[in-house]
Every structure is written in structure tokens, then in C-alpha cells.
Ligand SMILES: Nc1ncnc2c1ncn2[C@@H]1O[C@H](COP(=O)(O)OP(=O)(O)O)[C@@H](O)[C@H]1O
């Protein structure tokens with residue numbers, strides 16, 4: 001599904017990504033771990049099409065299609081979802097109305113008609129039940145006064161509604177409490193299917209107590225220096241990133 005080959009990217013004259021290779025297939029969950037400043041969020045932003053970064057070499061393809069010339073919205077319409085794509089507060093626009101607009105924009109971009117109102121309601125009901133999202137939450141203004149956990153709930157709800165092919169969840173160091181971690185993990189586990197792929201970016205191992213990834217990659221100084229199965233995350237938790245750094249230097 002997602003194929004990244006020899007990706008190099010810079011901001012200004014600073015090279016941040018220094019040759020990333022990553023293959024993600026449908027049905028897989030990948031975790032990308034690494035210390036602060038390694039380039040994890042940069043990688044996520046570049047896949048989603050953030051234009052602040054300059055890709056200087058390499059390629060990113062989604063189902064064989066080169067993404068490089070596509071704007072962020074076009075990538076989204078093709079099924080790329082990045083968490084916190086819409087962190088803005090929109091007073092007066094409810095979570096539900098926002099989703100309705102987002103879904104219909106995606107459908108339009110893919111040559112489909114708007115989703116009929118009754119079907120939309122049905123989908124909203126199904127997904128909110130699946131994720132145990134309260135009705136009251138759906139009528140609140142988007143992100144206005146949302147707690148960390150509520151922002152996560154909104155993000156996971158967006159993911160459930162948009163049914164992306166490729167979801168990238170950047171669970172930064174932002175002090176996620178255990179409730180927020182559970183919301184994300186629960187959502188990922190429920191939304192995982194053999195048609196989609198999920199990339200979870202995390203600094204800490206603890207999120208992976210709830211989500212069991214098929215593959216774990218360690219990103220260090222702009223490169224993936226080690227890949228393994230879920231046990232790699234435990235090893236990292238135990239030995240820290242210095243262990244990998246030392247291994248690299250040896
Ligand atoms: N917009 C930017 N301007 C300047 N430097 C940046 C920018 N974004 C990221 N960087 C730098 O790139 C490196 C990687 O950052 P980032 O991708 O956020 O790391 P991570 O998510 O792994 O903590 C850091 O050294 C950071 O300072």
C-alpha cells in the first residue's frame with residue numbers, strides 16, 4: 001500500500017530525513033518509535049503532503065501511485081489520514097457537521113454524490129457506538145474547549161468516519177494520559193481491517209501495551225536504523241534508545 005524509498009527531506013538547508021525506506025501493506029499496523037527530534041513527525045507530515053518540507057530525493061507511492069505532485073487535500077481524498085489534520089477550533093460547527101462536510105468533500109473529489117442524510121445518520125450512529133462516543137459529544141463545537149482525551153476521541157471518530165486506506169497517528173510526546181491512550185488504542189484496534197494500514201508514531205512504549213503492532217521501526221537521526229516485531233518495542237523500553245545508538249556506532 002505505502003512504499004517509501006530512499007526518502008530525503010530538508011527544511012531550509014537542514015536535512016531532516018536521510019534516506020527512509022518503509023513498506024507498509026494492507027492489514028498491517030506499524031509503529032515508528034524514536035527519540036525526540038529524530039524526524040518522526042516530519043516523516044508523517046511529508047507523507048501527508050506538508051509543503052514546508054522539501055523532498056530532495058526518493059519517492060513515496062500509495063498503491064503504486066506517486067504522491068509527490070499531490071496537494072495535501074488530494075492525498076486525503078486518496079485515503080491518507082494524518083491525525084491532527086484539523087486541530088483548529090471551529091465555534092458553531094459541531095463535530096457531526098464537520099464530519100458531514102469532510103465526508104461529502106471526499107466523495108465529491110472521488111466523483112460520488114453526497115451521502116444521503118439518512119445514510120449519514122446511520123453511519124454516524126454505527127461508528128459512534130463502535131467507539132463508545134457519547135451523543136452529546138457529537139453536537140459539541142469542534143475542538144472548542146476539548147480536553148486531551150476529547151481531542152483524541154474526535155480524531156479517532158474522524159478516522160472511523162473517513163475510513164482511510166492509510167492512517168498515520170502521530171502520538172507525540174504531548175503528555176497523553178492513560179485515558180487518551182486507551183481511546184486511541186481502542187479505536188485503532190477496532191478500525192484495523194485487511195483493507196487499511198495504520199502507522200502509529202510514538203515516543204513511548206506504553207501505547208504499544210494496548211496496540212500490538214506487526215512491525216516496529218526505530219527512527220534515529222533521520223533514518224530507520226532497526227526494524228522488528230512487537231518485541232522490539234519492549235526491548236527499547238528496557239534498554240532505551242542509547243542502546244541502539246551504541247549499536248549503530250559499534
Ligand atoms: N519547521 C521546522 N523548522 C525547523 N526545524 C524543524 C522543523 N520541523 C522539524 N524540524 C527539526 O527537524 C528535526 C526532527 O523534528 P521532528 O520531525 O519534529 O522530530 P520528532 O517528531 O521525531 O520528535 C528536529 O531537529 C527539528 O528541530
Ligand SMILES: [Mg+2]
Nearest residue numbers: 040041042172
Ligand atoms: Mg514528533
